[in-house]
Amino acid sequence: MNNYDFDQIAVEMKGITQKFGSLVANDNIDLTVHKGEVHALLGENGAGKTTLVNSLYGLYHPTSGDIFINGEKVVMDTPNVAIGHGIGMVHQHFMLIKPFTVVENIILGKETHKHGVLDMERATKEVMELSERYGLTIDPTACIQDITVGMQQRVEILKTLYRGADILILDEPTAVLTPQEILDLIKIINNLTDQGKTIIIITHKLKEIKDVADFCTIIRRGKKIDTVKVADVSESDLASMMVGREVSFKVDKEESEPGDIVLEVNDLHVKDNRDIPAVEGLSLKVRRGEILGIAGVDGNGQNELVDALTGIRKAESGEVLVNGNNILGLNPRGILDHKVSTIPQDRQKRGLVLEYSIAENIIIENYKKAPFSRKGWLNFPAIREYARKLVKEFDVRPDDENYISGSLSGGNQQKVIIAREISNNPDLLIAVQPTRGLDVGAIEYVHKALVAQRDKGKAVLLISLELDEVINVSDRIGVIYEGKIVGEVKAEGADENEIGLMMAGGSNS
Template sequence: MEDMTNVIEMRHIVKDFNGFKANNDINLTLRKGEILALLGENGAGKSTLMSILSGLIQPTSGTIKVREQKVNIKNPTIAKDLGIGMVHQHFMLMESFTVLENIILGHETTKGPKLDFKKAEKQIKTLSERYNLNVDPQKKISEITVAQQQRVEILKVLYRGADIMIFDEPTAVLTPQEITEFIQILHELAKEGKSIILITHKLEEIERAADRVTVIRAGQSVGTFAVANVDNNRLAELMVGRHVNMQVNKPTEKVGRTMLQVEDLHVKNKQNVAVVKGLSFNLHAGEILGVAGIDGNGQDELVRALTGLQHVDSGKIIIDGEDMTNRKVRQITEKGVSYIPADRQKYGLILPFSVSDNLALQTYYQEPFSRHNVMHYDVIHEHAQKLIKQFDIRTTSERMPVSDLSGGNQQKVIIARELSRNSNLVIAFQPTRGLDVGAIEYIHNQLLNERAQGKAILLISYELDEIMQLSDRIIVLHDGRISGEVKPENTSDEELGLLMTGVKKEGSAFA
């Protein structure tokens, strides 16, 4: 059981952004050796509150105590000196640097006038082995998977000696097996006396990992509860202020013509290594085909090839009867393909642009948004206002830079843009990454609505619950190949987990 001593007290915290109170009188306490979950909708103010605690922004008013001493955390260096470390949802890594260089950056060990890389590497390897965070210190960040990048972020915090650790949506890119390992790491850290704040939307994760949970809604504290005394349905209601349907209602599919044919597809990655190795599958109108697999087994390259972002070495991609192999991105888009990318900030949005500009990105050159190369901004703004309302995008104005929105609302901008284009094929890669249960419920319903309208949906997700609930069929990727094809009603998480590690199902056509 955790110590009852408070290591963090945040009292009456207010953060006002030009009249918008992202935090409006929030209270939070963290005890020594506990795991405290911080739960709230996208835009509820969780990340703002933690950015205040980690010194990235200053509160408008309120007090913070660390180990019972009142503090003014003016910058991240002061937070670090207080033993506070944060692992952000969007990783803060230099892609051209090695793992080792990223971990020691700003916290370098020297030997005389030179950096002592050997000593640092030894410390990192010790931490890596101790917490089962296996990454190669000499690899460049650009060469490792997203899941490995997250481990680098965790190692950064541990290397800096933090004993108050903040994790912002840490399992968004992890497989079920990796999540189990990660939660075990959290428990080990807590046993050692480290105090952990876990920002998460996953109610089952809170149940497995946390001692207490603080719920905030619309910038205000709703309450703090012992996890053992509150169930998931109640937490969901506290978070969004209404009843949330946790089960997906999926009518029987009405399968139509073949919308996507992938034939013996071979694709190499940036390092010229074969990562998609002879994939073949079909997807029909009115069907959701789920693609499961551990991150790094060819999903990225498959999606990039399908959307025209990566060259296909051999094989065919046929969309609605037309060979679209190695066509340009715009040609594939105009063929009726919508694409929801896994990394919203890198591939889905132009962050300095406004919400309205981002909502028109795929169609700005077409009528009614432009005519004879003249942009019709009044029409673009009107279109944006309609989608903001329809998709419940939380923004004060369609003219606001999309960078100012919360991660979940940024995702809603992409969902709104792609699903409003009336495409026949939707490629959805991690469509609900980092979203709260209310937003997940909404987006799942949107995808099911697309299916009901006869759209074909390719759903690539690392969330097995999402794959199992939404898919009509599931193919599992391992090492760039299909290790099995199953129906969700005839399989289990355990079987999918085995297929994801390459253990093939007996009697399967792929065995």
């Protein structure tokens, strides 16, 4: 931040237009990025941010427009051309090879040889030098599958630096990170720009833009709205420029009126992938008409809890009752039949079949039921009508139920899952990081939708790493620490510091 040089333009995109059939994803966009600056791209889900940076990295070929790197016009035919011009990109879905080590992944495709033999020692030394220089802490010999998401991301960044990148594109790097890892990444970005690197970053979090970026370009429905100096604007200015209206960050809701118990978890024990206890004697209750939020630092058993509740992972012992019936040991389908819906954390792995249309994904859990099926035949008009209604209601863009889900922007994929799960009319809705990757307008909508479910008498279990979200949306908050609920507070008027202390293992008494 604040290291840019106004006399040197690193990236200039002029009049970039990108069409996909009749859809104009980028409409005559100009972008100027100075050397050494952090430039944020902000826009609603589907606005065209990823498309724009994909063109800069040679993954897409714009229908029209020109790209200049350090003043030289470049036709970005392939990512290799982009890399040759010092551009590196870290995608939101990492592209690392799991069984390989950190160093192997970094040098892959650019190996150093000595007498025809791979010079691992020298490569490791070079990688470690880069790692120290930019504060990118890694364990060079660890396998990718055993390291945290934060470290995997550092490996991706090192990989671009190892290939000589001076201009780094980061597409929603913080969406997959824990709050602590986000602080680390901001430090790394500052180190990079201190040493003359240029950063283009996409994020939906306005606070991060304020914290790290010098300039911000706002894109709305494929068009550039403006480029602003971040120091001159507030978070709500940014939000209204992006959405075209005022956005409320506060969730309005009435006092909850809890009814019968829907979910009851007693003394649950679940192990993680490495066979180590992750959930250790956890108990909780969620009633009709209330939202129980689970706050906690990542890695305290949240994932294993959700996996056990949804039938993806076997529990060691304990009891999980839904409306009084034990569901532990049932498979995901069986649990669904108990009227439990889940908004999963990983939309690409568990949420959607990317090759299917929006409509197909929307009825994927219910296609055998009326009205979607009649005498064993699929009732396409009914399916399309239902899907069209949800697409409108949840503002999925483009609003075309026949659109292939894999072509949707990340945030719009998330909206399709949320639309499907909420509309299943569950008794219990489990929402795991439901607003990850969503723009502020969509977050506002999803939060309202969760509260509306509550008001309809559903039980909602919200699990999120974002404390703001938990405090804002929930009625009660349970704090998870080392696999147990260690404290509970009312969300109304909750003290962030008190919760933070419990999250770190301190007591609330």
